[in-house]
Amino acid sequence: MGEFNNWSRDANPMKRQKDGDFSVSLDLEKGRSYRFRYLIDGWKFENDWEADRYEPNPYGGEDSVVEV
Numbered sequence: 903m904g905e906f907n908n909w910s911r912d913a914n915p916m917k918r919q920k921d922g923d924f925s926v927s928l929d930l931e932k933g934r935s936y937r938f939r940y941l942i943d944g945w946k947f948e949n950d951w952e953a954d955r956y957e958p959n960p961y962g963g964e965d966s967v968v969e970v
Contacts, residue, residue, distance in 0.1 A: 911941060
């Protein structure tokens with residue numbers, strides 16, 4: 903969930919692949935950056951270890967940021 907889907911918990915769910923990984927494909931506007939976090943099991947937030955950078959959020963944590 904992230905800025906690209908208005909932080910919706912239900913939009914753009916990731917799907918489990920045959921190898922056990924999860925993925926989703928999105929069309930995002932080039933030349934922008936997007937804040938996001940992974941929501942796991944409906945309650946646990948995790949950042950992407952390979953994000954382009956991290957930015958503080960208003961909840962005392964950090965959001966992952968991807969540059970497109």
